[in-house]
Amino acid sequence: MDRLGRLLYVAAWLGLPLGIGLQLYLYPPKAPGFWWAYGAFALFFLFALSRGPKGAPRFLVHGLGAYLLFELGRAQGHGWALGYWAPALYLLAAFAYPVPWALAASGFWGGLLLLAPLLWGWERPYYAHFALSQPVLLALTLLLARFRELYGRARFWREQALTCPLTGLPNRRALEMALEREVARVERGAKPFSLVLLDLDDFKRVNDEKGHPEGDRLLKEVARYLVAHVRRGDLVGRLGGEEFAILLPETDPLQATRLAERLREGLRALGTTASFGVATYRGDLGELYQRADEALYRAKRAGKDRVARHTEDQGSR
Structure with a gap:
């Protein structure tokens, strides 16, 4: 990964602890058991990030999906704010998997995010915007995953066409x-x-x-x-x-x-x-x-x- 890629990688993942910290600051949990949950999420996210740029998204997409559901249940009255972070879930899925698996992962967590507010009685205006955004984000996820596959194939053939496979030198x-x-x-x-x-x-x-x-x-x-x-x-x-x-x-x-x-x-x-x-x-x-x-x-x-x-x-x- 080049210098710009490393900078973007660090900037992207710094947003995750900052977002959780902001949630804790604005809506601190009242029950002691919630703090244990935050500790478990923190350990999981650290484990995911330790897998590097290629492996981290596959863990983070599921950790973030579970975290968003957890926050929806904990801060029901202010759960609409978590809608701002929902796109991160879909982007992670697009970077983590090829198209079929990206659809499965993002569809699973997106479906749960759609159902949970109904069970917890969100106010209708908030839920309408949130619900409409999810299929749009899902479609964009599939497009991004598809573009990644096409780019990967084009890059593979370009490198194969211009590089000696034994020495790695230009052919x-x-x-x-x-x-x-x-x-x-x-x-x-x-x-x-x-x-x-x-x-x-x-x-x-x-x-x-x-x-x-x-x-x-x-x-x-x-x-x-x-x-x-x-x-x-x-x-x-x-x-x-x-x-x-x-x-x-x-x-x-x-x-x-x-x-x-x-x-x-x-x-x-x-x-x-x-x-x-x-x-x-x-x-x-x-x-x-x-x-x-x-x-x-x-x-x-x-x-x-x-x-x-x-x-x-x-x-x-």
Whole structure:
């Protein structure tokens, strides 16, 4: 959860004890037994909040439903004020469950909230507004739960489509999109960027001799190393197999080559080697990848574990 999410989470749950405190201040219980009930609710709410942002709503929705019923029974003459807090019950249900279960949870407690005032003889004007609001809130709950499901599916497929499931790095499609954005920046006046392709040397031997689990472990270790040792703003992606790519914004061929050399030496320290191909954007995105690929295979043919820069970039500074 990001900083804003944590702030909103804390702000949302602070309202719960503050609301209960306000109720106690305005309408303090007269019977000692009620204080025990408040203590039990407080312990339950603390337990629910300890479950974290994902688990808390599933407990809070039922704790809040029971608390609202308890308050309706205790402060019958002033129970209409609790209608202000009823939306929180429905929102919690929408965040806690998918659509069918959100309907069941919010419908159960909402139904009890509708029946209880009838049994306790609420005044008609208060009850009419309260009763009409409940089905509206229920409908909004289902809409919110439905939107959450759709957003979750869209986010899942977006992440699956743009992320390598093994390493967590951006995949080829994500890299292509980033390259297109970088081209647009160059066209607006930014400095040219460079592309580094790297291929782990003799990776097939690792899979054949040590097994695919060891090969997967090595790929993940290399991915972590590359991400940790590039500059802020650079993008590391996995093209497939044992081939990775690094997008270096506003980087000339010499700077890109120096960075690739540092990475090559670092990978050797990890116990593996890689060959690198470096090319700089010169106005044609398709040609950029081709030139970087040619430089990579030149490094392979020259003996592996080395960095090669495309011949068009040899004299660049």
